[in-house]
Amino acid sequence: MIVPASTVLGLSAVLFGIGVFGFLARRNIILMLVSVEVMLNAVNLSLVGLGSHFDDLRGQILALFVIAVAAAEAGVGLGLVIALNRNKPGASVADLTQLKW
Amino acid sequence: MTLLTGAFYYMAGASVVSALLAVTRRNPVHSMLWVLALFLHVAGIFLLLGAEFLAAVQVLVYAGAILIFYLFVLMLLDLPDETARPPFGAHWPLAAVVGLSFVALAWLADVEMLAPAGIGVAPAATSVETGPPQGSLSKIGLELFGPFALPFEIVSLVLLAAIVGAIVLARKRAAGA
Numbered sequence: 001m002i003v004p005a006s007t008v009l010g011l012s013a014v015l016f017g018i019g020v021f022g023f024l025a026r027r028n029i030i031l032m033l034v035s036v037e038v039m040l041n042a043v044n045l046s047l048v049g050l051g052s053h054f055d056d057l058r059g060q061i062l063a064l065f066v067i068a069v070a071a072a073e074a075g076v077g078l079g080l081v082i083a084l085n086r087n088k089p090g091a092s093v094a095d096l097t098q099l100k101w
Numbered sequence: 102m103t104l105l106t107g108a109f110y111y112m113a114g115a116s117v118v119s120a121l122l123a124v125t126r127r128n129p130v131h132s133m134l135w136v137l138a139l140f141l142h143v144a145g146i147f148l149l150l151g152a153e154f155l156a157a158v159q160v161l162v163y164a165g166a167i168l169i170f171y172l173f174v175l176m177l178l179d180l181p182d183e184t185a186r187p188p189f190g191a192h193w194p195l196a197a198v199v200g201l202s203f204v205a206l207a208w209l210a211d212v213e214m215l216a217p218a219g220i221g222v223a224p225a226a227t228s229v230e231t232g233p234p235q236g237s238l239s240k241i242g243l244e245l246f247g248p249f250a251l252p253f254e255i256v257s258l259v260l261l262a263a264i265v266g267a268i269v270l271a272r273k274r275a276a277g278a
Contacts, residue, residue: 009207010208011146013208014208016204021200024195026124026190030175038120038139044155044159045147057241060154064245072259076266078267082178082270
């Protein structure tokens with residue numbers, strides 16, 4: 001391994017923190033979903049780093065499953081965005097204050 | 102070896118910078134392009150860590166499919182006044198505090214607790230290298246269709262449910278429904 005596992009974990013923590021900030025601060029619902037993707041990428045990084053450190057393939061397998069679930073999440077999330085946009089144009093979460101249309 | 106280490110630190114710095122730009126740009130399309138840069142740099146890190154298949158999947162699935170899907174929806178929605186709006190809500194300092202505290206906590210756990218336990222040093226090589234090297238496609242395939250066959254099938258069910266759900270959610274409602 002070319003760098004210690006703690007370096008990879010630190011990078012993963014920084015990326016996850018950026019994703020958390022983006023998810024909480026952005027007001028555009030699509031960009032909030034993209035921030036979730038940034039967080040998932042950070043988790044994948046830590047999984048692969050630890051898998052490479054322990055010489056264990058399970059880290060990579062788990063990261064593959066995370067990618068598959070991220071694809072499912074993107075599909076359902078963006079379907080919801082389109083359905084919301086049909087009811088109320090725009091993608092700002094500040095507009096979504098009603099429980100029912 | 103120093104060249105590879107330097108490459109890792111370049112990828113790490115570039116991915117942090119792209120992630121920061123992605124969450125702070127006002128124009129959503131610019132954000133998406135910075136996320137693309139982030140995904141490609143993370144794929145490079147996977148390559149350096151010996152996960153060649155995962156690097157390929159990252160480029161094909163994340164950068165090639167998921168991100169393009171996000172861009173499609175972004176252009177479908179047509180948000181012309183998005184660049185005129187403030188990119189953050191009024192509470193963004195609170196969000197920054199939460200993000201920074203998460204980084205600080207995770208970093209502390211990383212440095213203080215994991216490093217003395219020996220996670221910072223490479224483990225002693227115990228297994229004799231036989232067959233294809235770590236991270237090669239054949240080993241991952243054998244794992245996926247051997248011990249991980251059931252989770253693999255469940256993931257395919259999850260994807261099927263997501264496809265059906267996305268169609269049901271996004272299609273136009275029939276009149277009266």
